[in-house]
Amino acid sequence: MEVLIMAGQLILGLSILVGLHEWGHMAAAKMFGMRVEKYFIGFPPKIFSIQRGETEYGIGAIPLGGFVKISGMIDESMDTDAMSKEPQPWEFRSKPAWQRLIVMLGGIAVNVVVGVFIFIVIAYNEGEKILPASEVNKNGIVASSLAQEIGLKTGDKIVKVNGKSYSEFNEIVGSDVFLGSNSSYTVNRNGQELDIDIPNNLIEKLSELDEKGSFILPRMPFKIGEVIVKSNAEKAGLKTDDRIVSINGTNVQFFDEIQNELQKQKGKQINMVVQRGTQQIPLTAQVEPEGTIGFYPVSLLKFTTESYTLSKAISVGTKDAFGVVYNNIKGFGKIFRREVSASKALSGPIGIARMFGGVWDWQNFWRLTGLLSMVLAFMNALPIPALDGGHAVILSYEIISGRKPSDTFLENAQKVGMVLLLGLMAFAIFNDVWKVIF
Template sequence: MEVIVMAGQLILGLSILVGLHEWGHMAAAKLFGMRVEKFYIGFPPKIFSLQRGETEYGIGAIPLGGFVKISGMIDESMDTAAMSSEPQPWEFRSKPAWQRLIVMLGGIIVNVIVGIFIFVVLAYNEGEQILPSTELNKYGIVASPLAEEIGLKTGDKIVKVNGKPYNDFRDIIGPEVLMGSNSSYTIDRNGEEIQIDIPNNMIEQLADLDEKGTFILPRAPFKIGELAPGSNAEKAGIKVDDRIIGINGAPIRYFDELQAELKKLKGKQTTVVVQRGAEQKSLPVEVTPEGTIGFGSQTLLNFTTVEYTLPQAISAGTADAFGVVYNNIKGFGKIFRGEVSASKALSGPIGIARMFGGVWDWGKFWRLTGLLSMVLAFMNALPIPALDGGHAVILSYEIISGRKPSDAFLENAQKVGMVLLLGLMAFAIFNDVWKVIF
């Protein structure tokens, strides 16, 4: 079921973004009087289509892209037969270069607008939930095995990032820190300040260990937030708002301590001590083979919600959207400098689906869709033949020089670009499968 939910979210998100991207091309083309022959979401074989005026609208069976076919344009269809005839007034090739440039940038522009819109709406509706550094440092952090490898320990209190105080927990796990060069934490460990250097290839290590969400977590006291129906916790008599203070004779204060004890007791019967108001109860409970008893925890840390006015949401959402582009540029820089391998940094459809997760969460869905919209805009803007950015470079040359490249050059550039893109797609899919298997 989780696989179906992942695939469903990926297909829906990509269909929305690709549909809007291709609509941007089509709308610009129609604005300048160009004939749009086809508008498709998904690649052939065709599932469904209908004719409206001069344009055939359809859905393809492969839901990982889409296309528009504009008369008189050399595109991924490589239909060059009509290019030998005299240009017609409604064709792409007969229009001024500046109009053709706007058509090629139409998809990118729409994706940027969509990405900003999604982030602005999320900022306005949800505000921003932060965990202040003062609250985080009441109990310190939970260090994952990877965090321990670089020198961190559970219970450490992070007091500075790159030598400066910080405001929010996300400041210590943000891309500007984990993707930066020569980043560091200053920690308080039992009253002693220690500097922990963050390796320049940290992002690669996180991707390799699949620990992007658990590299560092806030250490927190907790209570029972919800019980899974029919779970061992429910059968044992544990109730919502109970606080587990002991298990198998070991005192429990933090959720990470409970998780560690449950791992030791997989598949065994044990005794849990809960605090219920002023009363303590000892309850027998069976631990599952996975090391759980079936409840959701509720942190007792005090998060702060910052609510935005519309102008503030526009500012914050726009900054979040363009932050995605900035992080992608930094990521490519690390790949080109050899600090991160492409196989660890790049993800294909399987990797993206795993980002959505196996539970349908609309907030997370729209946040990832907004992120993907900005990534799609950035990737399409790259100056690679067959991508919008490649077309834009050629058209910019034509505008500046006043000389139009030959059709033969455009055809060959398109072929080279298609080979590069198909190779990159094959690499990404193979890389995803390799990560899953190994």
């Protein structure tokens, strides 16, 4: 079921984004009087179509893409027979270069607008949940196994990032740290300050282990939230708002300590002492084989939520949206500098589906759809033949030089671009499968 939910979210998200992208091309083409023969979401074979005026609107059986067919344009259809005839006034090739350039950039522009809009709405509706640095450093951090590899320890208090003080937790695990070069943490460990260098290939290791979200966590005092019905926690008598103070005689204060103790006692019975109001109550519970007893924790850390006015949300949302593009540029920089390998850094449809997750969460869905909209705009802007950016480069050359490239050159460029894109797609899919299997 989780696989179906992942696939469903991926198909819906891409259908929305690709549909709007291709609509951008179509709207610009129609605005300049060009004939749009087809507008399809998905690739052939055709499932359904309807003719409206000069345009056939349809849905294809392969959902990971879409296309528009504009008369007189050399595209992935490679309709060379039509191109051999005399140009007609309604054809793409008959229009001025500046109009053709706008048509080619129409899809990118729409994806940027959609991405920015989604991020603005998210910022306005949700605001931002912030854990101040002062709150982080009350108890320090929980260091994952990978964090421990680079020299961090649970309980460390991070006082500086890249030599500078920070204001809130997200700055510790932000893109400036993971995508930057020669980054470092300054930590206070038992009253002594230490500098911990962050390897330039850390982002690759995080990708390998799916560990970015738990690489470093704030150390969390907690109380019992929801007790799962019919769980071992409920059978033991654990209640909402209880605080576990010891397990088998070992004092515990933080959630990571509880997790560690339960992992040691997998499948065994434990004796707990819980604080309930002013009373300390002994309880006995059976630990599940996976090291849980069946409750959700509630953090006692003091988060603050910053709500945004519409004008502030526009500023924050726009910054967040273009931050996606900036991070992609930095990511490609790491690949080109060979600090990370392409196979670890790039994801195809399977990898993207796993990002959506096996639970349908609309907040996460729209956040990822906004991110993908900006990524789609960025990728399409790359100067690769067959992509919008490749067409834009050729058209810019025509505008500047006043010389139009021959149809033969355009056809060959399209073929080269298609080979590159198909090769990249095959690599991404194979890479996804390899990651899942191995």
